[in-house]
Amino acid sequence: MRRFRRHRPAVVGTVVLVVLVVACFGANLVAPAARGAQDLTLGPTLPSWHHWLGTDELGRDYLSELLYAGQISLAIGFFVSLVATLVGTAVGAVAGYLGGAVGEVVMRVTDLFLIVPAVAILALALEGLGSSPLTIVLVLSALSWTYIARVVRAQVLSLREKEFVEAAKVIGASTPRILVRHLLPNLAGLIAVNISLATATAIIVESTLSFLGFGVQPPRTSWGNMLSQASGLVGTPQVYLLYFPGLFILLTVLCINFIGDGLRDALDPQGKQL
Numbered sequence: 001m002r003r004f005r006r007h008r009p010a011v012v013g014t015v016v017l018v019v020l021v022v023a024c025f026g027a028n029l030v031a032p033a034a035r036g037a038q039d040l041t042l043g044p045t046l047p048s049w050h051h052w053l054g055t056d057e058l059g060r061d062y063l064s065e066l067l068y069a070g071q072i073s074l075a076i077g078f079f080v081s082l083v084a085t086l087v088g089t090a091v092g093a094v095a096g097y098l099g100g101a102v103g104e105v106v107m108r109v110t111d112l113f114l115i116v117p118a119v120a121i122l123a124l125a126l127e128g129l130g131s132s133p134l135t136i137v138l139v140l141s142a143l144s145w146t147y148i149a150r151v152v153r154a155q156v157l158s159l160r161e162k163e164f165v166e167a168a169k170v171i172g173a174s175t176p177r178i179l180v181r182h183l184l185p186n187l188a189g190l191i192a193v194n195i196s197l198a199t200a201t202a203i204i205v206e207s208t209l210s211f212l213g214f215g216v217q218p219p220r221t222s223w224g225n226m227l228s229q230a231s232g233l234v235g236t237p238q239v240y241l242l243y244f245p246g247l248f249i250l251l252t253v254l255c256i257n258f259i260g261d262g263l264r265d266a267l268d269p270q271g272k273q274l
Contacts, residue, residue, distance in 0.1 A: 003266040010262020013255035020252060024070035033061035035068045036219075044238045053244050062241065066248055069221040072133055074252070076140070076206045076222070081198035083141035088148030089191055093179050095149070096156030107153065113146045122205070123214040131217045136209070140202055148194045152187060159183050189267030196260030200253040207249055223249050 005011055023030050032051070039059030047054045053062040095106040125139045159165065160183070168178050184191075203223075209215035210224025211231070218225070223245040230241035 001266075004262050007258075007262035007265055009258040010265075013258030013262070016251065017255040017259065020070070020248075020255070021074060024067050024074055027064065027067040027071065031061075031064035031067050033064040035064070036060065037064070044241070046237070047240065054240055056241055057238070062244060065221065065226070066223070066244060069223050069226055069245070070248065072216055072220060072222040073203055073206060073224065073249075076133055076136055077199040077203035077252075079137045080140040080144060080202035080206075081195045083137065084144035084198050084202075085148055085191060085195050087141065088145035088194070089152050089184070089187070091145065092149035092152030093156050093183060093187075096153035097160055097175065097179060097183065099157070099160075103153070107150070110146045110149050113143060116143070122209060123212065126209065126214045131215060133216065133220070136206060136215060140205060144198055144202065148191075148198070151190060151194070155187055155190060156183055159186055189264055192263040192267055193260045196256050196263060200256040200260075203249060203252060203256075 027035070037060060039055070042055055042059035044057050044059075045051060045055045051061050051063070053066065056062055056065065091106060091110065095103040095110075121143065122139055126135060129135050129139070165178060165182060168182050173182070206215055206222065207224030207227065210222050211228045213228060215224050216222040226245040227242060227249075230238070230245070233239050233242055
């Protein structure tokens with residue numbers, strides 16, 4: 001924690017992200033208006049003291065809609081990163097430690113996932129399976145574990161030759177114990193960084209899919225489909241409806257990346273002890 005606190009961008013990113021997460025998931029308490037509350041007589045209005053981010057064409061408070069939409073975007077990002085990291089870490093650790101034919105087969109399967117056009121596969125899968133948030137999480141996770149698997153495998157190939165692993169083998173430690181108690185703790189920094197980067201990537205991919213019409217569908221809202229709905233407003237007075245969802249995505253991704261940098265420096269076992 002001391003080393004993490006010395007990384008100022010990471011600390012600022014953590015504070016901003018926590019505020020954003022609390023505001024989104026506590027929108028029932030902090031949002032200026034209820035979800036979907038309309039005032040058709042008001043119509044679209046520019047940001048003001050009454051509506052900090054303005055209102056949309058249905059007279060809905062845009063800040064409130066962004067906070068409620070953030071619940072889905074953030075949840076998808078967090079769950080995709082968690083599932084993909086768990087699967088990728090397990091696959092990479094087993095492939096790296098066992099090596100041989102098992103490791104080669106596992107990594108060739110991983111390579112197959114890497115070469116497929118991800119966005120096209122995602123669009124087709126969501127078109128066939130539906131675009132519920134759960135489906136999006138499962139499909140994104142199925143295509144997001146490969147990077148961490150390759151990185152973990154490379155690290156485990158190096159670590160398995162270390163003296164502490166040989167000592168664990170000599171005293172009779174089982175393979176699962178060596179992986180869980182001796183190898184994975186040395187990968188804590190790598191895993192933490194991957195969770196942060198995978199979260200940011202998942203939010204961007206979900207937003208891209210929703211923008212293209214393959215992601216979250218109405219009446220559910222996410223930052224991506226809010227961008228899609230406002231995409232035709234460029235050059236009009238209502239263009240602010242396009243800017244604010246993009247700003248929320250940018251702010252979230254920047255904060256997560258700063259946190260990832262801070263975690264990498266703080267958890268690096270070979271880093272300078274501050």
